[in-house]
Amino acid sequence: MSAGGAVDLGLLVLRCAVGVVFLAHGYNHIFGGGRIAGTAQWFESLGMRPGIVHAWLASVTELGAGAMLIAGFATPLACAGVVAVMVVAWITNHRKNGFFIFRPGEGYEYVMTLVLTGIGLGAAGPGRWSLDYVAGLLYPPGWTGLLITAGGGLVMSAALLATCWRPR
Numbered sequence: 001m002s003a004g005g006a007v008d009l010g011l012l013v014l015r016c017a018v019g020v021v022f023l024a025h026g027y028n029h030i031f032g033g034g035r036i037a038g039t040a041q042w043f044e045s046l047g048m049r050p051g052i053v054h055a056w057l058a059s060v061t062e063l064g065a066g067a068m069l070i071a072g073f074a075t076p077l078a079c080a081g082v083v084a085v086m087v088v089a090w091i092t093n094h095r096k097n098g099f100f101i102f103r104p105g106e107g108y109e110y111v112m113t114l115v116l117t118g119i120g121l122g123a124a125g126p127g128r129w130s131l132d133y134v135a136g137l138l139y140p141p142g143w144t145g146l147l148i149t150a151g152g153g154l155v156m157s158a159a160l161l162a163t164c165w166r167p168r
Contacts, residue, residue, distance in 0.1 A: 004128070011127030012072075018082060018117055019069030026062030029055060046092040047167035054164065061085050072130020075121065076141050076148035082118035083153025086111045088160055092167070115153075122149025 029039040036055050043058070044051030065081035068074055090111040097105035123146035125139060126132045132139045138148070 008127035008129050011121070011124060012129045014117065014121060015069045015072060015075070015126055015130070018114065018121065019066040019078075021114070022062045022066030022069065022082065022085075024066075026059045026064075026066060029059040029062065047165050048088075048092060049164055049166050054160075057160075058085055058088075069121070069126075072126035072132050074137060075126040075130065075132050076138055076145040077152070079118040079122035079145075079149040080152035080156065083115050083122075083149060084156040084160070086114045086118065087154065087157035088165075090115065091157075091161060092165060118153065119146070119150050122146055 030036050034041065036052070036059065039055040039059065040051035042051070043054045048054040061081045062085060065078040065085070068078035069082075090108050094106055094108035094111050097103050098107045099109050100107040101110045123141065123143075125141040125145055130139075131137070132141075138145060141148075
């Protein structure tokens with residue numbers, strides 16, 4: 001396998017890893033445990049109002065971004081979804097608990113890793129084993145992908161927090 005092929009394989013593995021994590025989270029928020037109603041109550045407890053709207057918004061974003069990452073479709077937009085959801089989680093839930101996830105309340109190491117992985121993937125692109133490559137869509141992403149991912153994700157999360165986060 002050439003160096004380019006190894007990079008494409010590495011990007012596919014990374015896209016699929018983050019994509020599966022996001023699909024699983026979205027699915028669990030809707031169908032697992034307390035279902036969407038339980039997720040909505042949890043979001044309300046974090047100060048995200050109205051909780052039901054944010055439960056659906058986060059869950060659908062997770063499902064969509066996860067599927068898009070696995071397919072390598074509109075990768076910078078999918079990565080912006082990863083960044084937006086995880087920045088909101090970082091600020092509303094994990095920030096106050098310190099770095100390590102095994103601390104009470106769960107620290108921010110996990111969400112930080114997903115934010116930075118999303119930004120890196122958005123800049124690096126999906127590789128040649130992707131729908132983006134086949135369609136010539138935002139490929140190669142480079143600075144454009146970085147701007148869409150980091151800029152879009154941070155603007156979306158900031159707007160959501162500014163308009164809807166009302167912690168007690």
